[in-house]
Amino acid sequence: MSTVRVGVVGAGNMGADHVRTLHRFVSGAEVAAVADTDEARAASAAALAPGARPTGDAHALIADPGVDAVVIASHDSTHAELAVAAVRAGKPVLCEKPLAPTTEECASVVRAEQRAGGGLISLGFMRRFDPAHAELKAALAAGACGTPLLLHCVSRGVSAAPGCTDASGVTGSAVHEFDTVPWLLDSPITEVSFHAARPSPAAAGLRDPKVMLLRTADGVLTTAETFLNAGYGYDIRCEVVGERGTLALTDPARLVTDADRTRSTGHPADWRPRFADAYRLELQAWTDAIGSGRAAPRGAAPLATALDGLTAAAVADAVLASMNDGGRTVAVRAPEV
Amino acid sequence: MSTVRVGVVGAGNMGADHVRTLHRFVSGAEVAAVADTDEARAASAAALAPGARPTGDAHALIADPGVDAVVIASHDSTHAELAVAAVRAGKPVLCEKPLAPTTEECASVVRAEQRAGGGLISLGFMRRFDPAHAELKAALAAGACGTPLLLHCVSRGVSAAPGCTDASGVTGSAVHEFDTVPWLLDSPITEVSFHAARPSPAAAGLRDPKVMLLRTADGVLTTAETFLNAGYGYDIRCEVVGERGTLALTDPARLVTDADRTRSTGHPADWRPRFADAYRLELQAWTDAIGSGRAAPRGAAPLATALDGLTAAAVADAVLASMNDGGRTVAVRAPEV
Amino acid sequence: MSTVRVGVVGAGNMGADHVRTLHRFVSGAEVAAVADTDEARAASAAALAPGARPTGDAHALIADPGVDAVVIASHDSTHAELAVAAVRAGKPVLCEKPLAPTTEECASVVRAEQRAGGGLISLGFMRRFDPAHAELKAALAAGACGTPLLLHCVSRGVSAAPGCTDASGVTGSAVHEFDTVPWLLDSPITEVSFHAARPSPAAAGLRDPKVMLLRTADGVLTTAETFLNAGYGYDIRCEVVGERGTLALTDPARLVTDADRTRSTGHPADWRPRFADAYRLELQAWTDAIGSGRAAPRGAAPLATALDGLTAAAVADAVLASMNDGGRTVAVRAPEV
Amino acid sequence: MSTVRVGVVGAGNMGADHVRTLHRFVSGAEVAAVADTDEARAASAAALAPGARPTGDAHALIADPGVDAVVIASHDSTHAELAVAAVRAGKPVLCEKPLAPTTEECASVVRAEQRAGGGLISLGFMRRFDPAHAELKAALAAGACGTPLLLHCVSRGVSAAPGCTDASGVTGSAVHEFDTVPWLLDSPITEVSFHAARPSPAAAGLRDPKVMLLRTADGVLTTAETFLNAGYGYDIRCEVVGERGTLALTDPARLVTDADRTRSTGHPADWRPRFADAYRLELQAWTDAIGSGRAAPRGAAPLATALDGLTAAAVADAVLASMNDGGRTVAVRAPEV
Incomplete structure (x- = not known):
């Protein structure tokens, strides 16, 4: 089981928390890169995981061959576009909820994922x-x-x-x-x-x-x-x-x-103290699914899927x-x- | 403050409980009579309060000059008629909820009470x-x-x-x-x-x-x-x-x-263990209001009134x-x- | 079952509480008199039970033929002497704990009670x-x-x-x-x-x-x-x-x-909110035992006895x-x- | 921060639990070997962490150059001897409590550790x-x-x-x-x-x-x-x-x-469900201290030390x-x- 090199997009409270959790508590994961439109924020989150590279360009992070899988924790309005970019790059994604603010956008993400062969997107319903x-x-x-x-x-x-x-x-x-x-x-x-x-x-x-x-x-x-x-x-x-x-x-x-x-x-x-364990276990399950050689976390219940995100949006x-x-x-x- | 001689109509679980509570735990009350259409049941409830007279005739109990005030704990369908009989006899009533099964019947009881000068009926919203x-x-x-x-x-x-x-x-x-x-x-x-x-x-x-x-x-x-x-x-x-x-x-x-x-x-x-104290305190407040010389428990908050019963029925x-x-x-x- | 006319000795927090509880919540009891060396305090506690006579003289209260039974809630140091006076007068006593501050005094009260025929003293272990x-x-x-x-x-x-x-x-x-x-x-x-x-x-x-x-x-x-x-x-x-x-x-x-x-x-x-019910039920049990015609509450378990008080003192x-x-x-x- | 290759001695309930926890949930740790005198038990615990080598010889595990640090979870009576062997090999140890069944044995372990330069032993007071x-x-x-x-x-x-x-x-x-x-x-x-x-x-x-x-x-x-x-x-x-x-x-x-x-x-x-998090966090803190380049977890509070074990034994x-x-x-x- 090889180490999963994770890129985290979004370095606000949620993204920074994921960086810290992945680095400190998730077995088999390593934070390779952190992207935020605010580069200083990206740098400060990246500093939580020695070795992680900060960047202002989320698409560069997604394309980076040193990034195996992507966590999306940026603004809700950007989730759909970034998730689609990641699946097109063939990379597993853990996207914070919601998948998108509207049902139509959610549906378009699901369709993009299906065209890429399916099973690449997990949704952050951490409960x-x-x-x-x-x-x-x-x-x-x-x-x-x-x-x-x-x-x-x-x-x-x-x-x-x-x-x-x-x-x-x-x-x-x-x-x-x-x-x-x-x-x-x-x-x-x-x-x-x-x-x-x-x-x-x-x-x-x-x-x-x-x-x-x-x-x-x-x-x-x-x-x-x-x-x-x-x-x-x-x-x-x-x-x-x-x-x-x-x-x-x-x-x-x-x-x-x-x-x-x-x-x-x-x-x-x-939510942080209340669901700290939930986020840790979610990131661990996602990392395990990817690291186990499956191309994607498909079937790694109870990870939520893009379809679950669409269903909730409806x-x-x-x-x-x-x-x-x-x-x-x-x-x-x-x-x- | 004189002792209030109470007649209890209905000797099922609820009525028998009121007899026992009045006799054992309510200061200033004495159970004078217990009525039930089932005379054996009336006798057995009356036995809980030495001195209480059993009867099969609720109307006789209401008319009894040795009864100062009436508790109604008979079948829901009889509440309205008995309450009206008691107010016509000028006697304070504590009627178990509901005042009557229908809003119209409740309204007729309220009207009967108003004709009798008002303030005679309390309703058993013991919570x-x-x-x-x-x-x-x-x-x-x-x-x-x-x-x-x-x-x-x-x-x-x-x-x-x-x-x-x-x-x-x-x-x-x-x-x-x-x-x-x-x-x-x-x-x-x-x-x-x-x-x-x-x-x-x-x-x-x-x-x-x-x-x-x-x-x-x-x-x-x-x-x-x-x-x-x-x-x-x-x-x-x-x-x-x-x-x-x-x-x-x-x-x-x-x-x-x-x-x-x-x-x-x-x-x-x-409900008995859960609301034992509530029933005791309700019966005590009702007894106090009557025994204090007020013709009726009018205004003895938080005792519910006939109007409260009508309102709930609506x-x-x-x-x-x-x-x-x-x-x-x-x-x-x-x-x- | 006749009404028990109770005299309360001691009109501090505890005594006043007993006056109020006996008057308002105990079936079959009536507060006949309240004694306190501070007569104003006696008067103010007596006012809680309309009809109760205040006095500055506890021994007069004990001797009063209008007093059937005595509650002792005065200073701990006076319990023994007052309890002995009451049993000599043949009256049932409910004495607040402790029966006396020393074992020897407790023993002398027990002996006095035994000489009076026994069974007259209850001790306020209300728990x-x-x-x-x-x-x-x-x-x-x-x-x-x-x-x-x-x-x-x-x-x-x-x-x-x-x-x-x-x-x-x-x-x-x-x-x-x-x-x-x-x-x-x-x-x-x-x-x-x-x-x-x-x-x-x-x-x-x-x-x-x-x-x-x-x-x-x-x-x-x-x-x-x-x-x-x-x-x-x-x-x-x-x-x-x-x-x-x-x-x-x-x-x-x-x-x-x-x-x-x-x-x-x-x-x-x-202790008042915590044990309000305990005090009420203790006073009720004591009143019931006296009112039921027994000369004394002997055997009215779980009322504690003078011997229980001596045992605890030891x-x-x-x-x-x-x-x-x-x-x-x-x-x-x-x-x- | 390099991966810490851990050898686990003892493959009973406690040892097997440590193997599973290290493998599945501890960031930066990898179970390299599992020793138990019962080789079948060693094999079955090693199977919980793919890549871990089972052995019947605890001393061989301690000497193994592919083992950076040792967890001791064997019988209480073996703790002292194994801990001493590990510190002589210059390897950090996490020893389950007690350090030894007697104070004298505990003291001899502490002395052995001091001769090795100190700071190598952590004790499993996971609370x-x-x-x-x-x-x-x-x-x-x-x-x-x-x-x-x-x-x-x-x-x-x-x-x-x-x-x-x-x-x-x-x-x-x-x-x-x-x-x-x-x-x-x-x-x-x-x-x-x-x-x-x-x-x-x-x-x-x-x-x-x-x-x-x-x-x-x-x-x-x-x-x-x-x-x-x-x-x-x-x-x-x-x-x-x-x-x-x-x-x-x-x-x-x-x-x-x-x-x-x-x-x-x-x-x-x-104890397993009650202290699962405590064991995980203890193993994580121990791994972090070793992996951070410190030769030993010295000062990585609140990890207990050999001296704490001696003190508790006294x-x-x-x-x-x-x-x-x-x-x-x-x-x-x-x-x-």
């Missing part, structure tokens, strides 16, 4: 690698709560990213639920509806928190809350209600403190349609690819 | 007296989570009562949520929609679990799950999501056990209308009284 | 009535963890009472453990040792927190921590380790709050002997009575 | 790398509970290893506490005492559970329970009681299940002395090295 989510899926599959009937999902963060809109909150953030729910249930989302809560004064005009009802083909109903400006912390919850009981994620805190008349555990400020489209049409129930339709 | 719910309301009012935006309520039981229908599940069981939510928020429910989960194989044809979306006048959205055949235990949850944080009920178990590879707490089999009607019309959003309309 | 402790004892008795082997008890408060000494911390506070442990195990404490932790800077010279090892006749070992100046809150814990598992009290908080990067539950500032003596002798193991010896 | 223990230490150092006063440690397992004695339970198992406590407090253990609980019927003659009192130089008292035959699961707890509050490890379970009248989380059957000796002398308090004395 599939979160040990807690993985245990939940395994317990569900083992019948621990009987037939699943109803899910309650909650995703809260401290504050929305700058420039966030109601649409990007759905396509770029709630999209996690649109992958997690069908992955947990092994059943696709077929219809959705959108329901605004009372908007938070802190949400500056956004419809936040949002409640979405998702119906999967198996008949299960999911209530999904996303609250980008929850203020108090980063908090991801999921409960599956089955015919004989329920399964739910626990509070992941490791320390409990008694002080000042309270017993408390801490909430992280963002759900996001339906949610936006419901949001813009008084909360009516909208059927999910993914374009032919 | 208002549950110390946990009371703390939740107090913390909310104190601004502990900022402006409330979204509520998540869950009510689960082991199995539906015999003869339960989708309609009675809403009017007789989910009705608790229809009172608790506006009471917590100090804002009436204005519109609702109904959403079936995948029906439980254990639910024998019922739409169970149910999800309801409730909108209050303040704009807050509530997701309310009721699952009558949850199987695993009796479990009541409520979380308020506010602009700065959340407030939620804890697991009320008092004991944690480590055994057989698990750490566990117990779930009660029904919400139930709207939920049933949504259930029978594909889950569309239905406005709540209470009849004029 | 026996705490629903959580009661569940723990019941689960233990039901074999839920197999044979008990080891106990871990923790009692923490915000700050020691003014004037507290190392000795009074043992005889007046840790004494709760000296009753709870043998009551839970149905086995007397036979030897003890004392082990100082690093003294808290907040403890102003006291040996606080303290660790005591208690050995019961059944061979079980108990580690008992008492920390009077724990600062963070009032917190009582108990875990029984058995051959097949463990049983422990849960956090009794009813509300969980997410805010400011933490998930938290509250700790009470003192354990406290042994702990003090160990504390004053380098932590050596000391056998418990109760005086003959 | 230092457990993210929960690391957070606890960090919070303590940050003053989150004020000055530490008292610790409560609990270590429970399902059943003792075959052949376990009271002595090996202390030197081979409780030894974890003898390292964790001084590491957390930055203060050495100076005196100890041993206190038997009632022996578990399941413990087949062992004094199990055991309670030890440990006093550190800073005056803090630790109560340490070890219960090898706890039956119910593998469960590690630690609470630090400070002047202003407490810090404690949480239940590490990731999933909560409602079923059969209980809410439950799972306990692992042994505490174990004192505990055994107390156990064999009626529980008297025994001072800890480490031999000069």
Whole structure:
């Protein structure tokens, strides 16, 4: 099994985190290059992995013969173009979600991948690698709560990213639920509806928190809350209600403190501590799949594929349609690819 | 403050529980009589309170000059008629929920009470007296989570009562949520929609679990799950999501056990252990209000009134209308009284 | 069952609390009189129970023919004398712990009670009535963890009472453990040792927190921590380790709050919220025993007796002997009575 | 940074786990060889890391020029001899605890290491790398509970290893506490005492559970329970009681299940799931230290050293002395090295 030389495109928080994780914690991977339009940022991320070369040119990184595989962690709007470039170069890609902001763009990426022979793109739905989510899926599959009937999902963060809109909150953030729910249930989302809560004064005009009802083909109903400006912390919850009981994620805190008349555990400020293990295991699984001599991570479950990204984007489209049409129930339709 | 001589109508589980609680734990109350159409059952409940006289005739109990006040815990279908009889006799009533199965009947009871001068009927929405719910309301009012935006309520039981229908599940069981939510928020429910989960194989044809979306006048959205055949235990949850944080009920178990590879707490089999304190405090508040010389418990907050019962019934009607019309959003309309 | 007319001696926090609880929440009891050497304090506590007569003279209260039974909640140093006066008057007594600060005084009270025919004194070891402790004892008795082997008890408060000494911390506070442990195990404490932790800077010279090892006749070992100046809150814990598992009290908080990067539950500032139910149920059981026509609450388990108070005092003596002798193991010896 | 070629000695549960972890999850490490006196076992562990050579001869593995560094996970009785052989060969060693079963043997290893220039041996006190223990230490150092006063440690397992004695339970198992406590407090253990609980019927003659009192130089008292035959699961707890509050490890379970009248989380059957991350991070830190060009992991805190192993062994000796002398308090004395 040879070392996989990885090029990372995008050196913001997410990209830099991937550089550090690949370098420090992933067996069999080596960060060969880091690209960012801001070259100083590229240099500073590259410095996290001695030997990694910084560049301002993502396409040069993709073409670099010293790069075996590409991680895309640049702005959402660039994902599709970069992913297509990588598959044309015949290189495996791990692309951060979303695959693209629109379903049409997602579909064009999937088609480009198919023309290149398929199986080259993995999508960064890292919750599939979160040990807690993985245990939940395994317990569900083992019948621990009987037939699943109803899910309650909650995703809260401290504050929305700058420039966030109601649409990007759905396509770029709630999209996690649109992958997690069908992955947990092994059943696709077929219809959705959108329901605004009372908007938070802190949400500056956004419809936040949002409640979405998702119906999967198996008949299960999911209530999904996303609250980008929850203020108090980063908090991801999921409960599956089955015919004989329920399964739910626990509070992941490791320390409990008694002080000042309270017993408390801490909430992280963002996704990094919460999903550090998930990202590490995702990068490890992706590296293993490539390094094992397979041309691509095809079939390396539970890595999400480009098609999973397209499918989630189609759900996001339906949610936006419901949001813009008084909360009516909208059927999910993914374009032919 | 003189002793309040209480007559209890209905000697099933609920009535017998009230007899025992009044006798053993309520200061200033004495159970004078117990009525049930099944006289043996009346006798056996009366035996729980030495001195209480059993009878097969509820109307005789209401007319009895040795009865100062009446608790109604008979079948839902009899509540309205008995409550009206009691108010006509000028006696304070604590009526188990629902006030009546239909909004029209509820309205007629409210009108009868108004003709009798008002303020005679209290309704058994005992969650208002549950110390946990009371703390939740107090913390909310104190601004502990900022402006409330979204509520998540869950009510689960082991199995539906015999003869339960989708309609009675809403009017007789989910009705608790229809009172608790506006009471917590100090804002009436204005519109609702109904959403079936995948029906439980254990639910024998019922739409169970149910999800309801409730909108209050303040704009807050509530997701309310009721699952009558949850199987695993009796479990009541409520979380308020506010602009700065959340407030939620804890697991009320008092004991944690480590055994057989698990750490566990117990779930009660029904409402009795969960709400024993709530019923006791409700009966105490009702007794205090009557014994303090007020002709009626008028204004003895947080005792629910007949009007609260009518209001909750109108919400139930709207939920049933949504259930029978594909889950569309239905406005709540209470009849004029 | 006739109403029990109760006289309460001592109108500090504890006495006033008993007045309020008896008046508002205990079925079958009526507060007839309240005594305190500070007459204004007596009056203000009496005002909590309309009809109760304040007095500055505890002995007059005891002699009062309108008083059927006496609650003693005055200073620890007065318990013995007042309890003896009450039993000489033939009246049932509920005496706050400790029965007396020394074993010898406790023994003299027990002898006085025996001369009066016995069975008149109950001792306020209210933890026996705490629903959580009661569940723990019941689960233990039901074999839920197999044979008990080891106990871990923790009692923490915000700050020691003014004037507290190392000795009074043992005889007046840790004494709760000296009753709870043998009551839970149905086995007397036979030897003890004392082990100082690093003294808290907040403890102003006291040996606080303290660790005591208690050995019961059944061979079980108990580690008992008492920390009077724990600062963070009032917190009582108990875990029984058995051959097949463990049983422990849960956090009794009813509300969980997410805010400011933490998930938290509250700790009470003192014993009142934590043991409100225990005190209520203790007073109810005591009232029931007297009102049921028994001359005294003899045998009304789990009410603690004067002998239980003497037994606990003898354990406290042994702990003090160990504390004053380098932590050596000391056998418990109760005086003959 | 070059790849570190690791030889693993011992292919039982622990050794095989290290092989798998090094191969799959440790960046910069490669398993070059696996030795076990049982050659079939060596082969089967080597198969977990393609490319690793199995051998029946540990000394040949140590001498192998293709092995840069050695992990010792063979029987406790062989640790000292193998560690000495490795340091004589100038190779860094990660030795599973204990360094040796007796203090004298530990001291001789430390002396051998010093003669070789020092800094070559790391000891497998992996709890230092457990993210929960690391957070606890960090919070303590940050003053989150004020000055530490008292610790409560609990270590429970399902059943003792075959052949376990009271002595090996202390030197081979409780030894974890003898390292964790001084590491957390930055203060050495100076005196100890041993206190038997009632022996578990399941413990087949062992004094199990055991309670030890440990006093550190800073005056803090630790109560340490070890219960090898706890039956119910593998469960590690630690609470630090400070002047202003407490810090404690949480239940590490990731999933909560409602079923059969209980809410439950799972306990692992042994140390592997509980400390998988700790072992991985320990191996990563050790690999990083070696690969970074340092001849040895000297100073790569928090890796434990041979001296830490000797220090813990001296505490174990004192505990055994107390156990064999009626529980008297025994001072800890480490031999000069």
